[in-house]
Amino acid sequence: MGNFQQLQIKRRSVRKYIKEQLKPEETKKILEAALLSPTSKNKHSWSFIAVEDKETIAKLAECKPQSASFITEAPLVVVVAGDPLISDACIEDASIAAINMQLQAEELNIGSCWIQVRNRSYSDNMTSGEYINELLDIPMPLEVICMIAFGKKEANRRPADINNLRWEKVHIGKYRLESASSEQEEK
Numbered sequence: 001m002g003n004f005q006q007l008q009i010k011r012r013s014v015r016k017y018i019k020e021q022l023k024p025e026e027t028k029k030i031l032e033a034a035l036l037s038p039t040s041k042n043k044h045s046w047s048f049i050a051v052e053d054k055e056t057i058a059k060l061a062e063c064k065p066q067s068a069s070f071i072t073e074a075p076l077v078v079v080v081a082g083d084p085l086i087s088d089a090c091i092e093d094a095s096i097a098a099i100n101m102q103l104q105a106e107e108l109n110i111g112s113c114w115i116q117v118r119n120r121s122y123s124d125n126m127t128s129g130e131y132i133n134e135l136l137d138i139p140m141p142l143e144v145i146c147m148i149a150f151g152k153k154e155a156n157r158r159p160a161d162i163n164n165l166r167w168e169k170v171h172i173g174k175y176r177l178e179s180a181s182s183e184q185e186e187k
Contacts, residue, residue, distance in 0.1 A: 014111025
């Protein structure tokens with residue numbers, strides 16, 4: 001098994017971090033992973049806001065009442081935004097950059113967790129993205145897609161089990177109603 005697959009198996013969402021700042025070179029490497037990410041037509045439709053200030057992180061945690069509260073313990077939160085005027089694939093571009101940052105963090109033994117922002121609500125009359133745009137002075141037309149919390153892991157989580165992959169979600173040649181796993185068993 002290759003190193004990349006080991007990295008994927010080991011990477012799990014981490015929501016508890018020890019009280020230790022990331023080293024500047026670790027933060028730089030995580031951000032480099034974002035900037036090295038491929039984009040549709042090489043348009044680079046993403047932008048990243050790296051936040052280390054504890055007060056600002058606490059305010060970011062309020063963007064989704066209850067479900068983002070854990071980020072207050074993270075020493076670094078990266079807000080990932082896309083510009084739909086640059087590319088109609090800005091959501092995909094931003095998502096690729098986000099997972100690249102998470103995989104880079106895992107290689108550095110730094111925990112991370114994705115926080116969905118796009119299509120989420122701060123209140124009845126404000127989206128989570130609008131709340132973050134206002135908080136961080138993010139100009140229109142940038143749309144916040146997600147935030148990624150980063151920090152040294154309080155504990156390691158059990159790796160993913162490669163023997164329990166959802167092969168029924170894989171279809172060969174065309175979509176088939178019968179599961180791929182039943183086809184595998186027949187072979």
